[in-house]
Amino acid sequence: MADTSLSFIFPAFTRDYIDHPGQNLPGFDEQFSQLLHTGAETVDSVLSDFHFNGQTFPEDELRTQYLTYIYSCTASVILRKHNFYPLYTAGYSMGIYAAMFDAGVVSFETGLELIRLAYHSLLDSLKIGRFGMGILIGLNSEDIQQLINHFGLRVEITNQNAPHSFVVSGFREDLTKLLEHSKEEGALHVRDLGVSLPYHSRFVKEGAMEFARRIGHLKFSSQGNQIISLIDQTILVTAESMRNEVIRNLFQPLNWFSTNRMMLDKKITTFVECGTSKDLVKNAKFVDGNYRFFALDSFLLQ
């Protein structure tokens, strides 16, 4: 039975495992090792070399995505073992695959395959140019769009995290210029996210279409709990709508702020960030409302 005030959020990929929230949770390491073993057998045998305090593959984007997914799926399994069932599940950015695993839409192995196919489809489609993503805090969307237009930058706003917090994607040289101009314009914080693909932007639409062709054989099921689209905040119901969501998630802009607000309107009062980072917990400080946003450990150990 779902807790109607509870939502699980699966974050984007991260490279940082220092003080990760699962380290003090009973059974976490064993469950993670089990899924890591399956992951190594399914998509990449080198994954078995991973160690929280050793080899974490920080420079390898695809392995980083696999590992974040494996970590988030471990969080999902642990939460279920503690009998927590959310009303809503959402996947922030590339957290969509773990969200679909959590909701029972795809198997663990299918989630890994989706990550592999998405990465290669997009990479294959971007033959010319270097790309990236960044974060901008302190300006509003009109300010950022004006800078993009004024300097003719091949960059798009691809997510809004909070009233004055945005993610941008595009050509790397233009992204760098946008971050510099934004500082001059009064942005309080800018950061290059250090990724090579411009997710959630028109620049990868062609790759997303190729991804759609490549995932035709993969099975999507109707879910156990409801998934919220970060693109338009609709509640996804059918297996086909889930398949469509993983495709458009690659090339359409997201809005986490609207998604967060939508769930607050639906009387969600407890959010759990089901991953290695606490970025969404930190972001929640800038989104008003009567709710609590927990990291995995603080939720389970409260």
Next chain:
Amino acid sequence: MATITERTKSEVKEIVYSFFAEECEADIEQINDNTSIINDLDGDSLMFLELIEIFKKKYNLDIELKVIGKYAVKHPVATIGQLIEMQLLIIEHENRLMELDK
């Protein structure tokens, strides 16, 4: 424009010290005006932003974040004491903060 009283100064200092002690899991007794936000406390600009939001609500301030951002580019903050000084200027001058440079 708000008038900065001794009470305001005391409130701002207390809020800033308590905020960094909690956020950075530091002993409040170890924090002083010369404490480096980045080097000693491992603080970041997101914490600065969070503090601004706290003061915006507490003092009902009318100020755009980009005004503070532009001011901060010209007047970078490194220590707790400098941060308190800037917060007091923000409370006192709000959106007219940049006029201080004219």
